[in-house]
Amino acid sequence: MDSLLLITILIVVFALSFDFINGFHDTANAIATSVSTKALKPRHAIILAAVMNFVGAMTFTGVAKTITKDIVDPFTLPNGSIVILAALIAAITWNLITWYYGIPSSSSHALIGSIAGAAIAAAGFGELMWSGFLNILAALIISPILAFVVGYIVYTIIKQIFKNANLAKTNQRFRMVQILTAAVQAYSHGTNDAQKAMGIITLALMTNGYLSTHEVPFWVQVSCATAMGVGTSVGGWKIIKTVGGKIMKIRPVNGVAADLTGASVIFGATLIHLPVSTTHVISSSIMGVGTAHRVKGVNWRTAKNMLITWVITLPISASIAAFSYWVLSLFLT
Template sequence: MDALTTGVVIALLAVLVAEFVNGWTDAPNAIATVVSTGVMTPRSAILMAVVLNTLGAMSGTAVATTVGQGIVTPSAMTIPAITSTMVAIIAWGTLAAKLGIPVSKSHALLAGLAGAGFAGGGFDALQWHGWQKVGIGLVCSILIGFIIAVLLVRIIIRIAANASPHRAKRTFDYLQMGSAAFMAFNHGLNDGQKFMGVFALTLLAGGVTDEFSIPWWVILICAVTMGIGTSAGGWRIIETIGNKMARLTSWQGFAATASASSTIFVASLYGVPLSTTHTITSAIVGVGAGKRVSDVRWGVLRRVVMAWVLTFPSCALIAYVAALIANHLWA
C-alpha cells in the first residue's frame, strides 16, 4: 500500500510538472503576436496570459473528459504508464523550448497516452471514438484556422483600405489586445483541461477514486500550475512565432489571434482536443499568405512543421518503451 501511495504521488507530481511545461512552452503562443507587434510589453502580456490561462482552464471539463476517458481505456493506464507518458511530454517539451521550436504539447500528450496505453493493452486500449475527435481537431487546427485568417485579412484590407493610418493602427492595437486575451483564455480552456483529465485518470488508476470524475480541487490545482508555468515566459518560442515566421503589424496580429482563438473556442465547447500551437501557427501563415505569399518565411515554417511531424512518433515511442519497462518493474 505504501508503494502504491508513493507511486500515485509521483504520478500526480509528474502530471503537474507536465502541466507546468505546458504553460511555460505552449501558452507563449497566445501572446507571441501581441508582443512582436509592440502592442503590449512582454511583462504585461505574460501577466495577462497567466490570469486568462488560469481562468480558461477553470471554465469547463469537456476536453478533460475526452482526454481522460476517450483516448485510451482507463484500465490500460497503470500508474507507471501514466508517469511514463508525463516523462515523454516533459522531455520533448523542454527540448523543444530550449531550441525555440513551438511543438504541440497536445499531440505530445495524446501520443504519450497512446504509446503507454498500447504497452498496457495493445490496440484494444485505444478508443477510436476519441481519436475521431483528435482527427477533427487536427483538421480544425491546421485548415480552419488558416482559412479563417485568409478570409479575415481580405475583409480587413477591403474595409480599412481608405482609413486614416493613425486611427486604424490605434483601433487594431486595441482589437489585438482583446483577441490576444481571448486566445490566452482559450488556451486554458483547451490545453489546460487536457492535463486535468490525466490527473483525474491518475486518481482512478491509483484507486483514490472509484469512477472517473473531475472535482473542483483538481481543476484549481491544474489551472494554477499552468498559470505558474505561463509566468516563466517561453521567450524563444515567442520569438519564433512572433518574429521569425512572419513580420506582423497589429492588424495582422489581430487577424491571426482572432482566427485561432475562435477556432479553439468552438472546438473546446464540443470537447475536441486540438493543438493551440498548430492553430496559431496556421493562422499566422494564413495572415501572411492572405496579404502576400512572400511575407511568410517558409524556411522557418518547414523547421516548425518537421518538429510537428516528429512529435507524435517520438513521444509515443518514448512512452511505450518507458511504460513497458515500468509496468514490468511494477508487476
C-alpha cells in the same frame, strides 16, 4: 506508504509539471503577436496571459473528460498507473526538447501520442479506444487547416474594410484592440490546454480506484489552473521569438486577425470537448493571415520546419513513452 498511492502522487506531480511547462511552452503562442507589435510590453503580456489562462482553466472541464474516457478505458487498462506516468515523462521530455530549440511544437500531440504509445507498450494496439482516439486525432489535424482558412478570410475582410484608412492611425487603433484579443486568446488557451493535465490526473485517480466517475475533482481543476498560470508567468521567450517574428513580419492588424482566428477555433474545440493544439492553431492562423496579406511575406522555411516537427511529434512521443513504460515496468511491477 503503499506503492499505489506513491505512484498516484508521482503522477499528480508530473501532471502539474507538464501543465507548468505547457504554460511557458504554449502560452507564448497566445501573446506572441501582441509582444512582437509592441501592443503589450513582455512583462504585461505575460501577466495578462497568466491571469486569463487561470480563468479559462477554471471555466470548463469537457476536454478533461474526453482525455479520461476516449483514448483508453481507465477501468481495464493493464498497469494503468505506469502507463500514465510513462506518458507524462515522455510528453514532458519532448516539450523540453522542442522548447530548448525554440520550436513551436504541440503539447497536445505530445501528450496524446505518449498516452497511446505507453498503452500500446502495455497491452498492444487493441487497448486503444480507436473511435475516440481517431476523433481526437482528426481534431488535431483539422484544426490547423481550419485556422489557416479562417485566418485568410478574416484578414481579407479586415483588409477590404480598412483599405482606404490611414495606415498609421489604423495600426495604432489595432494595437489597442490587440490587448483585448491577446486576453481572449490566452483565455481560450486556458479553456483547452489546462484541461489535458486535469484529464490525466482524473484518469489516474479512476485507474487506481480513488475516483469512480469522469467528473474532475475541484482540487484537480484549481491545481492545474494554478500550475499553468505560474508556468505562464515564467514566459517562453524562444517560442515568442519564433511565432511572433520568424513566420512573418506582424503588424497590429495582422495580430488582431490572427488572435481572433486562433481564439475562435480553440474555443470552438473546447465547446465540443475536443483537445486541439494551440500551437498548431495559432501558428496556422498567422500563416493564413500572412498569405492573405502577401504570400511572399510568409517565411515558408520556418513554416516547413514547424510542419516537420508537428508531423514527427506523435510517433516520437509515442516511442519515448513506450521506452519509458518498459523502463518503469522493470522497477514498478
